[in-house]
Amino acid sequence: MAKTLITGGGGFIGSHVADMMVQHGLEVAVVDDLSSGKKENVNSAARFYEVDICSPKLSEVFEKEKPDLVHHLAAQISVADSVRNPVRDAMVNVVGSVNLLQNCVKYGVKKVIFSSSGGTVYGATEHLPAVEDLPFSAMSPYGVTKICMEYYLPYYKAEHGLNYTVLRYSNVYGPRQDPLGEAGVVAIFVQAMLSGKTPTINGDGRYVRDYVFAGDVARANYLAIEKGGCDCFNIGTGVETDVNQLCDMIAAITGFRNKPVHGPARPGDLRRNFLNASKAERILGWRPEVPLREGLKKTVEYFNGYANRNK
Numbered sequence: 001m002a003k004t005l006i007t008g009g010g011g012f013i014g015s016h017v018a019d020m021m022v023q024h025g026l027e028v029a030v031v032d033d034l035s036s037g038k039k040e041n042v043n044s045a046a047r048f049y050e051v052d053i054c055s056p057k058l059s060e061v062f063e064k065e066k067p068d069l070v071h072h073l074a075a076q077i078s079v080a081d082s083v084r085n086p087v088r089d090a091m092v093n094v095v096g097s098v099n100l101l102q103n104c105v106k107y108g109v110k111k112v113i114f115s116s117s118g119g120t121v122y123g124a125t126e127h128l129p130a131v132e133d134l135p136f137s138a139m140s141p142y143g144v145t146k147i148c149m150e151y152y153l154p155y156y157k158a159e160h161g162l163n164y165t166v167l168r169y170s171n172v173y174g175p176r177q178d179p180l181g182e183a184g185v186v187a188i189f190v191q192a193m194l195s196g197k198t199p200t201i202n203g204d205g206r207y208v209r210d211y212v213f214a215g216d217v218a219r220a221n222y223l224a225i226e227k228g229g230c231d232c233f234n235i236g237t238g239v240e241t242d243v244n245q246l247c248d249m250i251a252a253i254t255g256f257r258n259k260p261v262h263g264p265a266r267p268g269d270l271r272r273n274f275l276n277a278s279k280a281e282r283i284l285g286w287r288p289e290v291p292l293r294e295g296l297k298k299t300v301e302y303f304n305g306y307a308n309r310n311k
Contacts, residue, residue, distance in 0.1 A: 007074035016218040120146060198260060202265055253300050
């Protein structure tokens with residue numbers, strides 16, 4: 001499967017996936033409408049198409065590239081935005097994704113690797129760390145759209161023979177994460193501290209998450225090319241870290257000395273979410289390799305370098 005199309009390849013996670021594919025010698029094309037992705041993130045060895053996945057123009061990309069494999073990461077990525085505008089969320093994450101799958105069938109794609117969300121599809125389950133056979137229980141429109149596509153994929157396999165693998169990411173962090181808006185707490189804290197600004201923690205900060213490094217996630221996408229057909233996998237570390245601990249770790253790395261302030265809690269935030277990724281280790285041969293402290297250091301180094309380049 002030499003020819004690979006990556007949707008959302010100008011985004012935070014998608015650009016790391018594109019880098020990984022280029023590194024392993026695959027021929028890569030990237031589709032991104034740059035609504036949240038950045039052209040500067042796109043690997044220089046990849047062919048780039050500024051196209052919305054909802055657009056009929058997506059078919060022109062498939063006709064030209066005729067990819068063997070698709071990594072589908074393009075999405076409306078904000079849980080909060082999905083609550084504010086569920087129609088737009090569904091248009092991008094469901095209608096756009098079905099448009100993509102239709103083109104995959106039409107142009108003979110052999111496999112789709114779909115980026116789902118282990119942080120949202122299980123909801124407020126008490127069975128932690130979450131395993132793949134837990135029932136779905138999304139508490140946001142964003143989570144509902146991810147579940148919806150996890151039902152569409154088996155349909156496309158049964159009806160059209162389109163192979164797939166679903167990767168349910170935990171909370172991904174690392175270089176290129178967007179520090180603006182409400183997503184990406186690591187990037188928000190890092191940029192604030194490097195700028196000398198006191199970070200704000202929502203609520204009491206005792207919200208537990210599973211932080212997995214972007215490079216480890218990209219490696220999972222690579223391993224899923226040949227393994228894990230018609231199956232789903234959690235991609236996380238299984239390590240619990242709350243926001244207060246995360247803030248302290250970043251402060252220690254950046255040398256930031258001020259105490260964070262606590263703002264109001266965000267409505268609907270899950271108290272605890274972390275994933276059991278033993279199935280991914282058993283079947284894909286994947287396990288996380290970058291410990292949180294090391295990954296945070298790499299992220300701080302990136303933001304430091306980015307700030308210096310843009311002075």
